[in-house]
């Protein structure tokens with residue numbers, strides 16, 4: 435058994451490691467087999483609240499585990515792969531790769547102004563549709579929306595693209611308000627947050643509904659403004675000497 439698991443096992447007494455491992459395994463297999471999501475192992479949170487990667491990484495409990503070589507591209511919905519990860523590291527955190535799972539996730543981070551940005555957005559587009567929602571252990575929310583599988587494809591540079599759009603790994607809709615789309619991932623229940631709380635579903639039975647048009651429009655706009663803006667050097671080249 436790994437060193438990181440031993441460390442996690444010495445966590446607070448109110449944390450039931452056996453229960454966590456059981457529910458994590460169950461949820462990983464369910465998300466892959468029933469929802470057909472591509473799941474990904476990410477580093478767990480140790481009993482002291484630090485990331486199991488053992489470094490001061492700045493993304494505790496949120497970055498791809500060394501069990502997968504190519505980060506988010508190592509996501510899988512094969513039960514055999516999931517069982518192998520959990521045999522090696524039973525107490526990992528779990529994520530879903532959004533692009534291949536045909537979902538986009540509106541990610542609200544209240545610590546960076548996401549709640550205000552969401553209120554502002556809702557005042558323009560109307561209330562968010564009722565859809566699958568994750569409550570992160572840090573006070574944030576993830577709102578899940580489906581997109582057509584045919585809209586996504588790999589391109590030659592290993593990026594996902596919307597077929598009628600520039601590359602859209604995701605983007606910002608406001609401060610603390612991100613869209614996680616192609617090439618990105620979101621941490622899912624029952625993973626542990628650095629705060630010591632767990633991610634959980636607001637309603638485990640709630641399905642994700644199709645992405646509203648304003649979200650796809652925002653995604654395309656974010657892709658253009660975030661990823662298509664020429665650099666200063668490119669601007670100089672365009673203008674000439």
Ligand SMILES: [Zn+2]
Nearest residue numbers: 485487491494
């Ligand atoms: Zn880490």
